[in-house]
């Protein structure tokens with residue numbers, strides 16, 4: 642894999658280090674910092690001429706800075722004659738604005754897709770895009786990996802199939818939760834929720850499924866304010882469940898999410914490292930599991946032009 646190079650910015654250096662070490666490589670030295678006026682400054686320190694370069698950078702908080710770093714790294718690579726540039730975006734921010742829900746609002750997910758393509762990316766690699774159809778916003782190949790096998794593995798053998806129930810926190814997430822319930826051989830419950838378009842508050846309307854005296858495992862793609870998780874945990878407790886755990890791919894933990902989760906009936910939360918683990922979120926009810934191996938294996942397959950879908954045999 643001599644012609645494979647990996648560079649990273651400031652959004653997720655630990656994950657990038659893990660990926661390169663699993664590939665038996667080293668990061669291509671790159672400076673990504675700021676000019677004194679705040680403009681992002683990028684300098685790739687080694688030649689990339691003719692190389693296949695994978696740029697590992699989540700579009701995660703500080704989201705606009707992360708995005709700008711990503712775009713400028715891609716631009717630098719294009720101008721340095723890289724043969725192929727893959728944007729590896731473990732957390733694809735701006736994905737929740739994927740359609741016009743009212744008049745005079747942007748479709749930010751589409752604009753961001755345009756920016757990434759215009760900068761010069763030849764392909765995109767990500768995990769659990771908030772909406773799968775965002776793949777269609779790109780005219781380059783998109784590999785949208787699944788985080789649920791990694792998350793399910795983190796709790797496999799810790800909860801027996803007889804005592805657990807997998808819970809989807811909304812109807813849209815039922816497919817993802819069903820995959821986890823099948824892997825863990827547990828029943829599935831589904832919550833119907835509504836989000837207020839003005840203030841973003843979550844309201845739980847209904848719960849379908851039996852959770853009394855069960856250990857509930859909520860499966861979601863994103864934890865942002867924690868509103869979804871805490872509202873769902875409340876109804877599960879009211880319906881008599883014995884314990885609430887959550888497994889989610891992207892842990893943003895915005896605003897006072899940690900405090901809300903801590904004071905809710907949620908006993909533990911497991912997230913992946915698609916978003917940098919901050920010292921501020923070292924809460925003992927939060928566990929991390931890594932998508933490093935998944936990304937390393939996928940990068941290797943892309944580079945060697947091997948199938949990626951066979952990584953998920955039961956899709």
Ligand code: R5P
Pocket residue numbers: 810811813814843861862863864865866867868869870
């Ligand atoms: C919603 O469709 C998503 O799957 C998540 O449930 C949502 O983005 C979580 O956001 P929050 O933590 O702010 O409720």
